[in-house]
Amino acid sequence: MTTPVLDVKQLAVQIPVTDGILHAVRDVTLTVARGETLCVVGESGCGKSLTSLAVMGLLPGSARRTAAHMRFAGEDLLTVTPRRLRELRGNRMAMIFQEPMTSLNPAWTIGDQLTEPFLRHGKGNRREATDRAVFLLERVGIAAAGRRLGQYPHELSGGLRQRVMIAMALMCGPDLILADEPTTALDVTIQAEILHLLAELQREFGMGLLLVTHDLGIVARVAHRVAVMYAGEVVESGPTVTVFDEPRHPYTRGLIDCIPIPARSRPGVPLGTIPGLVPSLVGGIEGCAFRDRCAFATEPCARPVPVVTGAEGHAWRCILPSAVPSLLENPA
């Protein structure tokens, strides 16, 4: 087996806040193989975005990051020099952000910002950079690419700007792309297009893709494997098909029940909901973080829950002995 392009073990991110320390990411272990799409899912504030920022070394200044290791193609990002990290960033690992409207610099043209990583990382001269920029803009579905290069971000719509961001991430032909909810800020119709594009490009260029999202519908369509996060932890991970068919964690089951499926959802029949609130992550959490909201919670759940490993890399953080059944009234 070849080395995975990304191999993170026991990542934790702590952020000091006014009334203590926020344990935003706790004991997160995940891997992305070459040419594989891993989706990290969970609700807002579960730490999924911070996980991707932690890998890129782009956490806000006050946040602290620790891990057993965090290897990019075998190289531990925890111990590399800042110089080496800069060589990797934007070159062999690239990131696409959530907010296309504000993620491009308003003062420079699209062309300048696109060619910048290519030139900076010594991939070629200005002409080659421009050629590649035009090629990629066309590839991500932007018409009249040559003309776009001279335009400023404010002259483009949100959807177009996100396509530019994707092209920018691809400029140096990276091994890994981290996409942090790349479609959340966009119109629903454009969301689907952008996601299809990402999945397509991932196959075409054979990159690893770590896609952070809160939408399980997306996961079902594009992910090879999935990691479900809750309250800063990965509660379940494994091949998408296995996780969807036999979820072992009640939270995963809850999320799956929330997906509207045309054959199942009918007017008047409620979708699944997960009652209760996410616990505060300030201070520490003992035992299963989900137990207050869990229909199956028992007394041992208050104690630390070990990770159980099943077939094909399916792993979960729950003491239930079997797959969790759907709680909907009339499952399909």
Add this chain to the structure above:
Amino acid sequence: MSDITATPPPMKLRKKRGRILGNSGLILAGTVLGLITLMAIFAPFIAPYDPYLQTLDDRLIPPAFIDAEMADPRYLLGTDNLGRDYLSRLIYGARISLLIGLLTMLVSGVIGTVLGVAAGYFGGRVDTVVSFLITTRLSLPVVMVALAVVAVAGGSLQVVVLVLGLLLWDRFAVVMRSATMQLRNLEYVAAAQAVGCSTPRILVGEILPNLIPALVVVASYEMAQAILLEAALSFLGLGVQPPLPSWGLMVAEAKEVMLFDPWVILLPGLAICVLVLAINMLGDGIRDVTAPEGRS
């Protein structure tokens, strides 16, 4: 200062007191300013000599910390080139600076606030006219205009106050205008209008009280400006006239002898510096205390 905020939200008194006590700059500035004010008010009781009394035998005696041998224990801060006690002149000088600062601030404050509030509240044509006045005023070189007017009208305290007051209202107008605009759009002002309150009543009852924090902050900056400008005018010989002990004038008189007695120039300049610094820090402190989110 573009970072002056207009409307502080209502705040719990205890929290406010905590913020005031937590702001060491504010406490220090307030104390210094208080001491200078007391010194100015009680000058006749504190000053060891008459500030105008010339003792021509005792000219340019240095203070002890400059030259212990030449110093004279009768004159704590030495004497100037006419043999007048420097400490007494400095103490009386505080009166001139504070008086001109306060009066100028009042004159410019009234003009600027009336114009600014009118522009902010009525908008439209009133706003256009006031904005035009502000732009025109900003185009005039303050020091040159003040010098020219004082030269023609004669240098006296009243003239200096009037001229500076008529020149320094622009910041009041700018800040009050934008603050009033914000307030006018708030719900309780709309409510007051809806129940038929008269315009003067809304202005005095609803708008003005909420402008006070911003007003105090601008007032402190303008007072400091006025003090610096008075000193400059007097220094150039076209402000307060001798023998009044204006600090600016004292620097000008000391200029003649600064080669051999540099300390004569040091003391009045330092006095201006400390007073202006205290007023500015007080303004900054008040801004921080009344700012909605405290210090960022």
Add this chain to the structure above:
Amino acid sequence: MLRFTLRRLLLALVVGVAVSAIAFMLLRISGDLAISLAGEDASPADVERIREQYGLNRPIIVQYAEWLWRAVRGDLGRSLFYPESVANLIMSRLPVTLSLAGAGLVIALLISLPLGIIAALKRNTWVDRGALGVAVIGQAMPNFWFGLLMIFFFGLTLGWLPISGSDTWLHFVMPAITLGWFSAPVLMRLTRGGMVEVMTSDYIRTARAKGLPARVVVLKHALRNAIIPVVALCSVQFGNMLSGSVIIETVFALQGIGYLAWEAISRRDFPVVQGILLLVALFYVALTLLADILNAWLDPRIRRG
């Protein structure tokens, strides 16, 4: 952009006319110019003769209209003291003041830009507080006093620099530092504020994600956005320096229009005073116009919007 420029031009024109009226009326409203010219102890007959001679007995509006009509054609009258026309007098002194203000602006930027950027990057550390403290204390000093202290240390005590006159570039060093020192704090605060805001923006994170070195992130991506209001303010500060030159040039006996203004005011040479007031005010109007246009032009969102 064109409409915006035209509208601003129109406003500048109206302000210019208003300013010219004030420059002219100011001296006449402030007191009786004839008495001022003749001296306090002149006989009423002498005063009357002077009033007649300078046309001060005519309605003020007529005097103004005549003066403005001439001024538009570049004729600002004759000096009462120098055997020269006011326009020539001002023109011969203007280069000194413009050089001084230019040098002052450069020095202000050399102080404020690095300090502002570093203070923003090291926000809430002792570096930041130190820079802010220097700015606050610096602004509290009277500028003429600061100038005299410089004269005392670098001129009289150390003998490094000439203390008065405008013959060589060395004569401009201390005046320019003095002017620059007092413009630096406001520029520094604006730079710091802009940089603090910009550094937390999403596009700075994007720039870092591209693997750019800190230098490029700060200077190319952050500063380019934070500097827009600073550039505009520089234009306004240049205008302030022209009007502040009256104090600095007097302290250093630098023969520019500020010194000329002070001389003229002291000698009641009112055609010169009026001329300088008008010129400086018009400069200011033009520079604020320039500031507005620069502001818009430097921001692609406005320029191409």
